[in-house]
Amino acid sequence: MKEILAVIRPQKLPRLREVLRAIPGFPGMTITKVAGCGATARHTPHSIKEVLTDFTDKVRIEIIAPDEMADVLVDHIVQVASTGQTGDGLVWVTEIQRAVFIRKTIGSDSI
Template sequence: MKEIRAIIRPNKLPKLRTVLREMPGFPGMTVSKVEGFGAPSEHTPHNIKEELTDYSAKVRIEIVAPDEKVDDIVRRIISIACTGQTGDGLVWVVPIDRAVFINKTTIGSPQG
């Protein structure tokens, strides 16, 4: 099991959501609004106001998926999010040792 994390442009989210929901067995995702900046560019902020507002709005996506779905999900994210311009985003995959859905069947089950 893996966690796929991605930072993408907000305007790409609706299309990505549609493409992922069409995927058989898609496990779902969590979406958060975030701000950030990439690697330093030629432009350097010259005052405190510019330094505090030198971020661009992005969306962070988190998906916990079985190993056999990961490559397909990553491919779909990249194909939708890529515009060919700087700032398109980033996708990375993190191993997960254990994940448990929280529902009434987990109540009273042993921890471990």
């Protein structure tokens, strides 16, 4: 299994969600609002206010998927999220040793 993580522009999320959900066997995703800045800033902040607000809003996507789906998902994410501008985001993939769904059995008293 693979964990696919992506940080993208928030306005790209609705279209990405639509495209990913159309892929047969799409396993689902978790979304988190994040903010960050690139390593190669063109502007050097000159005040504490600029230092504290020099971040861009992004969305972080996390997907756990079978190995054979990882490349397809990454390709779709890159295609949909790309605007051709600096700051479009980043996608990376890591190996997952184990993942377990947490489910509650209906009518069960066990924890």
